[in-house]
Structure formats: C-alpha cells, structure tokens
Amino acid sequence: MSIFIRNIYYLCRVMENFVVSARKYRPATFASVVGQRHITSTLKNAIERGQLAHAYLFCGPRGVGKTTCARIFAKAINCLNPQSGEACNECESCRSFNEGRSLNVHELDAASNNSVDDIRNLIEQVRIIPQQGRYSVFVIDEVHMLSSAAFNAFLKTLEEPPQHAIFVLATTEKHKIIPTILSRCQIYDFNRIRVEDGVEYLRYIATKEGVEADDEALNLIAHKADGGMRDALSMFDKAVSFCGAKLNYKDVASTLNVLDYDTYFKATDLLLAGNYVDALMLFDEVLSKGFSPQVFVSGLNAHMRDLLMAKGPAVSLVEFTGTLVERYKAQAAACDEIFLFNSIALLTEADGKIRQSSNQRLLVELGLMKIAGLGQKKNDEVGLLEAAAFAPLTYATDFALAEFITAASVPESQPQQVAVPQPAPQPAPQPVQQSVTPQPVPQPAPQSVAIEAPKTVVEESAEAKPTVRRAQRRTPSSSVSIRGLMNSSLTATEQAEQDAARAEEVIIDPSCQEKISLKRDDIVERIKRERPRISVAFLNFKVEGNVVKMAVPSRELHDEIMYEKADLQRIIAEVGNINGLVEIEVEVNEEIKASRPITLEDRLKHLIAKNERLVQMLDVLKLDAE
Numbered sequence: 001m002s003i004f005i006r007n008i009y010y011l012c013r014v015m016e017n018f019v020v021s022a023r024k025y026r027p028a029t030f031a032s033v034v035g036q037r038h039i040t041s042t043l044k045n046a047i048e049r050g051q052l053a054h055a056y057l058f059c060g061p062r063g064v065g066k067t068t069c070a071r072i073f074a075k076a077i078n079c080l081n082p083q084s085g086e087a088c089n090e091c092e093s094c095r096s097f098n099e100g101r102s103l104n105v106h107e108l109d110a111a112s113n114n115s116v117d118d119i120r121n122l123i124e125q126v127r128i129i130p131q132q133g134r135y136s137v138f139v140i141d142e143v144h145m146l147s148s149a150a151f152n153a154f155l156k157t158l159e160e161p162p163q164h165a166i167f168v169l170a171t172t173e174k175h176k177i178i179p180t181i182l183s184r185c186q187i188y189d190f191n192r193i194r195v196e197d198g199v200e201y202l203r204y205i206a207t208k209e210g211v212e213a214d215d216e217a218l219n220l221i222a223h224k225a226d227g228g229m230r231d232a233l234s235m236f237d238k239a240v241s242f243c244g245a246k247l248n249y250k251d252v253a254s255t256l257n258v259l260d261y262d263t264y265f266k267a268t269d270l271l272l273a274g275n276y277v278d279a280l281m282l283f284d285e286v287l288s289k290g291f292s293p294q295v296f297v298s299g300l301n302a303h304m305r306d307l308l309m310a311k312g313p314a315v316s317l318v319e320f321t322g323t324l325v326e327r328y329k330a331q332a333a334a335c336d337e338i339f340l341f342n343s344i345a346l347l348t349e350a351d352g353k354i355r356q357s358s359n360q361r362l363l364v365e366l367g368l369m370k371i372a373g374l375g376q377k378k379n380d381e382v383g384l385l386e387a388a389a390f391a392p393l394t395y396a397t398d399f400a401l402a403e404f405i406t407a408a409s410v411p412e413s414q415p416q417q418v419a420v421p422q423p424a425p426q427p428a429p430q431p432v433q434q435s436v437t438p439q440p441v442p443q444p445a446p447q448s449v450a451i452e453a454p455k456t457v458v459e460e461s462a463e464a465k466p467t468v469r470r471a472q473r474r475t476p477s478s479s480v481s482i483r484g485l486m487n488s489s490l491t492a493t494e495q496a497e498q499d500a501a502r503a504e505e506v507i508i509d510p511s512c513q514e515k516i517s518l519k520r521d522d523i524v525e526r527i528k529r530e531r532p533r534i535s536v537a538f539l540n541f542k543v544e545g546n547v548v549k550m551a552v553p554s555r556e557l558h559d560e561i562m563y564e565k566a567d568l569q570r571i572i573a574e575v576g577n578i579n580g581l582v583e584i585e586v587e588v589n590e591e592i593k594a595s596r597p598i599t600l601e602d603r604l605k606h607l608i609a610k611n612e613r614l615v616q617m618l619d620v621l622k623l624d625a626e
Contacts (some may be wrong), residue, residue, distance in 0.1 A: 001533070008604070021233040025205055028098070029086055030072055033065050034229055035193040040069065042188070044085030047076050052135075053186045055158055055167040057143075059174040063228030069190075070139045070168040071097075074105045078133035090553045093133050104133045111145045117152045119146070126157060126165045135166050143169040144176040151178050159184045192227025195219065195319040201229065202236055206247070211240055213247035215322035216261070220252055223319065259291060261324065265331060267368075271343070272335060274376030276369045283368060293360040294351065297367070302348035308340045343371045346603045351364035418488025509580035512546040519576045526575050527568070534561050546582055548572065551589040558586050 004252045027033045030040035039058075048054055056073075058066040075098075076082060080091035087094050096102040108122060117261050122138065130136045146154070158167060158181065169185060171177060199218045206213045222240065225232035235256055239247055242255040253260040263286060270279040309317045310325070310332040318328055352365040357363045509515070516523065528535040537557060541550040552558050561568070561584070576582075607613050617623075 018107075021205055021209075021237050022230045025208070027065070027068055027072065027244050028089070030069075030076070031086065033069060033072070035197040036065050036069065036190055039065075039188050039190060043069065043073055043076075044098045047073075047082060047085040052077060052166065054161050054165070055185040056169065057177075057182065057185035057187045058168065058170045058190060059187065060172070061192055061227055062172055063225075063230030063232075064190045064193055065229065066170040066190055067139065067141055070137075071105065072167065074135075074139065074166075074404060075102075077135050077137070078102075078104050078130075096132070104130050104135065105139065107139045107141065109142065110140050111142045114146045114150055116147070116149045116153050119150045123154075123157050126161060129162075129164055134164065136164050137166050137168060139168045139170065141170045142172070142358050143181075144171045144173045149180070151181055155180055155184070163366060166262050193225075193229050193232075194227075196321050198222030198225060198227075198229060198232050199321050202232060205233070205236065209240070211247060214249060216249040216324055217247045217252040219320055219322070219324055220249065220258065224256055224258055237336075238521045257290075259286065259295065260425075261301050261303075261327075261587070264300055265327070267300060268303065268331060268335070270308070271368065271371045272339065272375045276372035279363055279368050279372055283364065287361070294354050295366045297347055297351050297364055301344060301351060304340055304343045304347065307335055308337070308344065311335070311337065339374050342374050346370050357411060457513070460502070463525065507580045508546050509578045512576075512578050512582065513543045515576040515578055516543045516572065523572055523575045527569050530571065531564060531568070534564065537561060546578075546580060547585055548582065549587070551587045553588075553590055555588055558588050561586050579612035 030044050033040050056070075058070060060066055072087070075094060076085060076087045078093045079087040079096070080093055081088040089095075089098065093102070093104070097105065106125065110120075115497075126136070126138065128136070135425055161167065167185075169177075169181075174182075174187075174189075199215070199222045202218045202221060203213070206218075217239070221232055223236045224235060239252045239255050243251045249260065263282070267279060270276075270282065283293075283296060287293070306318045306320075306328055309315060310328040315325070315329065318325060320328065346367050350363055354360050354363055379439050524535065524538050527538050535558065537550050537552045541548055543549070550561075551559065565584055568584060572578070572584075573580075
C-alpha cells in the first residue's frame with residue numbers, strides 16, 4: 001500500500017512540474033529566435049549603436065515571436081553589461097527579468113483593456129521613472145483591439161513620451177490600426193516560420209526531451225502548424241502524450257487527425273493510371289475515417305501543386321525536407337505537366353463548389369473520375385505511339401493505315417517485306433491514287449501484303465527525318481479517313497507551298513477604282529437605304545486602287561463601320577460590279593465636328609441648303625426660325 005501511495009505522489013509531482021514546450025523553450029536571446037533573423041539583426045544593431053526609437057510596432061501571424069522579441073528587447077536595453085546587442089543574463093537587471101520580478105517591463109493586454117480609462121492609467125504609469133535600469137518598456141499586446149477613442153487618447157503620449165519610456169506594440173492585424181498610430185512607430189513585419197526552420201527547432205526540442213522522432217513526423221507537425229511555432233510546439237506535446245518517447249509518422253497523423261501523405265501519393269498513382277474504381281474506393285476509406293470531402297479535395301489539390309513545383313527548378317517552393325522531398329520528385333517525374341495542370345484546375349473548381357453543393361461526395365467523385373480520365377487518355381496516347389513505333393502491323397487492323405505507312409516510307413531505303421496471311425477470298429481493295437507522288441500505291445499480293453515495317457527510333461534518326469504527324473486515338477465508333485492520312489504525309493515544304501498558293505488566290509479587280517468612281521452616287525444611295533446610321537461617312541470617301549478611304553468625326557462611328565465592314569464590302573462590290581476584294585479604311589478625325597452647324601441660324605441655313613422648300617413652309621405656317 002505504501003508503494004502505491006508513493007507512486008501516486010510521484011506522478012502528482014511530475015504533473016505539477018510539467019511546463020508546456022511553448023513556455024519551457026521560449027527563446028531568451030535574439031540568437032534563439034526561430035526564423036526572424038531580419039528582425040533580430042536590426043534590433044541588435046540598434047541596441048549596440050544606441051539608436052533606439054521611442055515606439056515600435058511588431059506585426060505578423062500568430063505564434064511567430066512578436067511578444068517574445070519584445071521581452072528580449074526590453075531585457076537587452078536594460079542590461080548593465082550588454083554583449084553585441086545581447087543581454088548578459090548575469091547582471092541584477094537580467095536576473096530580475098528572468099525571475100519575473102523586474103519593474104522595468106510592463107505588459108498590457110489590449111484585448112481586455114481597450115477603453116479610454118485604461119489608456120489614461122497607462123499614461124499616468126509612463127510618468128514614473130524606473131528605479132533600476134535606464135528604460136521602462138511598455139509592451140501592449142493585441143493593440144488593434146483598442147477602441148478609436150483609446151487610440152486618439154494614446155496619440156500624444158506615443159508621439160512624445162518621456163526619455164525613459166519605450167513602447168512596443170504587437171498585433172496580428174496591422175490593417176486595423178489607424179494611420180496616425182502607424183506613422184509614430186517603427187514597423188517590423190514578422191514572417192511565417194518556414195517548414196524547414198520549424199522541423200529543425202522541433203528536432204532540437206525532441207533531442208532535449210529525449211524523444212525519438214522521424215523526419216516525416218516532424219514535417220507533418222511543422223506543416224500542420226502553418227508557420228506558427230507556438231502551434232507546432234503544442235502539437236508536439238500532444239503527439240508525445242499519445243506516442244510516448246518515440247514519434248512515428250502514422251501515430252502522429254492519427255493524433256493530429258490529418259490525412260497522411262501516403263493517401264495522397266496512392267490517390268495520385270491511381271488517378272495517373274486511370275484506375276477510377278480504386279480511387280473511389282480510397283476516397284470512401286477516407287470518409288470512413290471521419291474526414292470531410294473538403295479536407296480530401298484541398299489536400300489532394302495541394303499535393304498536385306507540390307508535384308508540379310517538384311518537376312523543375314521551383315522545387316524550393318515545396319515546403320518539405322529530407323526523404324519526403326525525394327519522394328515528391330520521384331512521383332513528379334512520372335506525371336505529365338498537362339495532367340497536373342488539368343488536375344489542379346478540376347480540384348480547384350470542386351473546392352470552390354463543395355461548400356454550396358447538396359451532395360459533396362458525388363461532386364468529389366465526379367472530379368476524381370474526370371482526373372482518372374485524363375490519366376487514361378495519357379496512357380492510351382503513349383500506348384498508341386509505342387505500338388506505332390515497335391509493334392508489327394497486320395492486315396486486320398486497317399488497310400488504310402497500311403497504305404499511309406507505305407506512302408510515307410523513304411524511297412531510297414529497301415523496305416522490309418512482312419508476309420501476312422490473306423483472310424478468306426474476297427475482292428482485293430482498289431489502290432488509292434496519291435495526289436503527292438505520281439507513282440500509284442502497289443496492289444496487295446493475293447497471298448501476302450507487302451507492308452513496310454515501321455522504323456524504330458534509331459533507324460529514323462539515322463535518315464533524313466520526314467514530317468510525321470501525331471497519331472490520333474481511335475475509338476470503336478470512329479473511322480480512318482484515307483484522304484486525311486495521305487495528306488498527313490506531306491512534307492513541310494509541300495505544306496508551305498500549298499499555303500502560299502492559297503494566299504495568292506485573293507483576286508483584285510484591276511479596274512476597281514474606275515468602277516467605284518462611276519457608281520459612286522449609287523453606292524451612297526444604297527448605303528443610305530440599308531445603313532442610314534453610317535451613310536454620312538460615305539459622303540466624301542476616296543478611292544485608291546481597291547481601297548475605299550474615309551474620315552469620321554468619332555470613335556463610335558468608326559467602330560460601327562468596322563462592325564458592318566463585311567456588309568459594306570458586299571454592297572460596294574455588288575453596286576460597282578467588282579470582281580475582287582474591296583478594302584475599307586476608316587480614320588478618326590475629330591476636327592470634322594467643327595464644320596457642323598452649331599448656332600440656330602447656322603442650322604437653319606444648313607437645312608435650307610438641303611431643301612429650298614423649307615422657306616415656303618415657314619412662310620405658309622408663319623413660323624419663326626426659333
């Protein structure tokens with residue numbers, strides 16, 4: 001009985017003395033701060049040179065060391081024997097700070113002290129001169145929680161504090177702080193802690209605690225922490241409580257309730273192979289473990305992104321270390337970039353729709369089947385290319401494909417004859433005449449078909465390389481076009497000649513200018529009748545060759561003419577009886593507006609010039625110009 005009581009007493013003592021790692025291993029010097037070297041170096045240089053500001057603003061994500069750096073800074077500036085900007089930890093000021101009895105450091109939580117009265121109490125406290133040391137440091141945490149009135153009450157003291165007072169403001173939401181506060185502080189932006197730095201620090205703590213941990217387990221903890229060291233240390237304590245003195249990847253993933261990397265690697269292999277059935281079974285297994293479809297989709301999307309980054313020089317963007325990076329590189333080598341691009345697009349679309357979907361499981365399953373289809377298509381294309389390069393052709397496949405290979409062969413090389421047994425007697429297929437070469441395609445023999453064996457990669461590289469088009473994947477319902485296969489055997493030079501011939505087919509009427517000039521009035525009347533809105537632009541057009549040129553007063557009219565350009569070209573060609581191409585060029589000239597009648601008298605003169613009967617109408621109706 002006494003032994004049992006003694007064990008219980010020992011366990012109680014151990015539980016009382018336990019301190020979480022986030023507090024036990026909180027950095028006490030600038031050198032021990034993780035991942036914020038640009039901040040610590042600046043503060044050390046400022047302390048060493050005596051260039052201290054009266055107000056600092058530390059901003060950044062949670063758990064990256066803002067309050068810790070503020071405390072180290074407060075201890076260092078009051079140290080009696082500083083060494084290269086670091087506190088000595090031996091003088092009375094440093095010992096009182098380490099023991100928590102220093103009167104030179106005052107911390108205020110702005111989340112619970114955010115009123116004007118709290119700021120007034122702080123201002124009264126600022127006036128007190130420190131009893132030991134040179135500076136009184138006021139650390140205000142979560143300063144963005146102060147009210148607007150409190151900020152305004154704090155402005156004057158923050159701008160011109162006593163010489164012994166230094167303010168250090170810490171916040172996670174800098175955008176909520178008013179500009180007048182920002183302008184009075186030196187701003188230091190803290191970065192997210194990288195996964196590499198987090199893994200290194202976790203390995204250091206595991207060594208100190210006598211815990212054996214593999215790299216993948218530490219990677220998982222650092223990655224799950226999302227750049228916060230405090231979160232990573234809390235997860236580390238939780239994993240140690242569950243696993244004991246040995247952390248392995250599987251147990252840590254189960255403890256933190258995250259999907260392990262093996263699930264995503266396996267899912268990618270299945271989708272890459274086009275095996276959608278097993279991929280859906282794997283997704284069902286993930287759901288049975290209690291994970292939501294959104295967690296699986298977002299995790300697989302991030303995995304595809306990391307694979308894409310691991311394919312080239314952007315591998316540094318993959319936030320993993322050790323053997324896990326090599327594993328990503330190995331799988332990335334087996335993935336095509338197009339497959340990864342399309343997979344990321346599909347998963348991103350599913351991730352955006354999954355919150356509003358009434359059937360999340362079906363949405364994810366549909367996305368997985370689409371990605372598996374991409375993998376199947378890639379495998380089919382690779383299989384067809386390999387079969388076309390190495391596998392022998394038989395008569396039963398397609399006679400048109402055999403004709404294509406025979407026509408595309410190099411005439412200088414001696415073709416290898418492959419004897420293929422003839423099926424049941426039937427009329428021999430008629431030879432197809434090629435439009436490229438004058439020689440007809442040879443008839444198939446009664447007993448065997450002479451087919452040139454496909455060249456291997458080595459043989460093809462030794463000869464002059466003809467233009468070879470990529471073979472299309474055939475489905476049972478599709479058919480091979482003989483004309484298309486024969487045209488695909490054209491060389492690059494012949495194709496260029498055909499393109500040039502098509503370009504020369506554009507016909508220009510040599511008497512185009514004379515015909516348009518003769519039919520000028522008829523063209524204008526036709527355009528007035530069919531396109532009255534833009535007819536004003538054709539009143540003073542010019543003709544040069546087959547080009548009709550005109551100037552318009554506005555960009556809107558120019559755009560409208562360009563929109564109707566095809567119909568206008570048709571009208572001009574029909575009225576002028578032009579056998580060729582007619583071009584229209586429109587220039588915007590805003591000076592044309594000045595020639596329009598502006599005053600009432602000018603408008604009346606303009607209308608009378610167009611129709612003289614307007615004067616008689618005014619007299620009969622006894623109307624004034626106004």
